[in-house]
Amino acid sequence: MDRTFKRILPDEGATERLGNDIAAALRPGDAVLLHGDLGAGKTSLARAVIRSLAGDRALEVPSPTFTLVQNYALRFPVQHVDLYRLADPGEVEELALDEALEESVILVEWPERAPGTFADAIEVRLSEKDDGREAEITAQEEAAARLERAFRIRAFLETAGQGDAWRVHLVGDASARTYETIHPSAGTPLVLMNAPERRDEPVIRHGLPYSRIARLSRSVSAFVAVANALRRAGISAPEIYAQDLDQGLLLLEHLGTGSFLGSGGEPVAERYEAAARLLAYLHELEWPRSLPVPGEQDHVVPDYDHAAMAIETELLLDWYLPYVKGRDATAEERREFSGLWDELFRRLDKAEKSLVLRDYHSPNIIWREDRQGLDRLGVIDIQDAVCGPAAYDVASLALDGRATISPQLERTILDAYCAARTAPGFDRVAFEEAYAITAAQRNTKLLGIFVRLDRRDGKPAYLAHLPRIRGYLTRLFGHPALEDLAAFYQRHGVLDGEIE
Known part of the structure; x- marks a missing residue:
């Protein structure tokens, strides 16, 4: 019509x-x-x-x-x-x-x-x-x-008040969100976030869609709440200049264009160490679970619970395994896979908890050369923040899915983070175990997500990251906490063979 x-x-x-x-x-x-x-x-x-x-x-x-x-x-x-x-x-x-x-x-x-x-x-x-x-x-x-x-x-x-502004496509990320640079007739550029509320998603389990189970934000209210909370804590998240929560539209501060990576796309140790220290600062703060949203009821930060972490790992069986093996996972494989992860998630229950930004890696960190201290790092893509294992964001950073992190740089990042943890109760041994488990969970999830982006969403560029992610998992499997999971992946050839 x-x-x-x-x-x-x-x-x-x-x-x-x-x-x-x-x-x-x-x-x-x-x-x-x-x-x-x-x-x-x-x-x-x-x-x-x-x-x-x-x-x-x-x-x-x-x-x-x-x-x-x-x-x-x-x-x-x-x-x-x-x-x-x-x-x-x-x-x-x-x-x-x-x-x-x-x-x-x-x-x-x-x-x-x-x-x-x-x-x-x-x-x-x-x-x-x-x-x-x-x-x-x-x-x-x-x-x-x-x-x-x-x-x-x-x-x-x-x-x-920006009706005469000129709009330029900035980026579309791995979700349905898009961003534009807004050039006013006078003044500095702004950023428009275009994120309509999630609706009409297919139900996959217990009457819920994937986004609900995985605790993904459904509206821009979450971004407003988390961004304001971060700024109140002295962390550089975008200021919100205008909002239409019903339409999923935000007009945001432009934090700059400085890449967190080097000119050739390579990781820069100084920047990763600074980002690790920012996480150490964030993890020593007390974060309320209920965050105010101007003009709307408070946003309650959800738990990164077993169900959320499990549904993400299952993307490996749902998307990645058929891609590399040409077959679906059997019922027995699914039961064993689920049991292994359930045990690992129970171990994470004892890990330190904090606000988890969830995608704390190079595409979402802006390097601001002219600033000092924490202000040198601008943080974006924060709407899916949850309350979960503090080690998760460290794993997201130290095993960056978009830039190849060497074992030496990974260790440098972890050392910078641990050195910046000043609270007397910080336990490095417990942290390293939580780091290994959350890093394995995240990289397992990424294998599935990157294939799903290609097969379902027509975004094949993400497939180029698969070899890097497989390499990270191989590296992680040296930790004793992951011994049984490593054996499962090896037995079923999850990380073997060529990628198309």
Whole structure:
């Protein structure tokens, strides 16, 4: 079913913002058909879309009137097509636009010169009005939902006093969340977090979806609560400048662009040691379980309990094992696997507990060279924080899933953390056992998650991390607490063989 949106464009700035919003909604496979008379603004709108996808407001975008097709290698391929000079509709086949559409976005001016060429397209009709131009945008349900979300974000920015801001895609993470850099007409950049509440997830066990069992946050309220709590404790998490909790939208402080890794993507020992010391500071604080959220009831930090940790490890059987072995796990294998982890989780019950940020590794730590002390580290992606074994975040850092940590650097990180623990009750032997168990749990989970991201979500880039994760598990299996688990993995060839 088609849906239609109308926008009044009183000036070129409004046209640019419309292109900016349309660009935020586009995905490979989208064709955008631009209708209108000569001078109606089709090329101006196409330029705004292309510049937005390029993240370059000054990008040269020539009209394709004489070349027919102009290609751009941007975040995904884009083709800007002008069919005005097409003499015969049959000539459109020579442009091979149907093949390009499989991996590209195509912007088409004068699409009526080749009627019927593009099915299920987004259609934009531009017309002159007394108060400027009018754009009527029509799309089918799935694309219309994306456009509606983009327009909702613009409305949110207007409410926050940033209606004229220019939006640039920043990153999409391993979840459904996306982020944009927001460039105000004046002032420093901000970050938009776009995280609609989790809904309509399949039920997998005990009437609950995976996210509920794994204690994943369902709304941005958790981020607001944890970020505010961290800042109150002197830890640099983003300040929230505006929020729409119902829509899952936050306007955040931009903590900077400094990479936690070196220029070549290599781990920098100084930065990992600083991050370890920050964790030591965090783990010696008392954290309340109930955290306030402005305008809403308090957020209760959930327990990282046996059920949550177990459902994560099972991703190895559900996704990774079929990927590398070409078969499903047997019922007996599942029983043995579950029993081994149950015993390890019982041992973790005695470990030190603290606030666990859960994804404390290089993509989520910003290095701020110009700052001092704890302020040199900006922490993001904190919405899934739980109360659990303090060693978990140390394991996330010291065996970074996105950067190869040598055994020597791992030991340096652990030493830095333990040296910074000043509380008299800190027990390094107990910590090292909890570290080994939580690191094994996390890396087992990552094997399953990275395959799931490829197979279910169409994100194959994560498969490149599998050899690193397998190497970490092999290293961890030298700890006596993991002897039985190591034997299971070895017996069933979990870490053997080639990865596709």
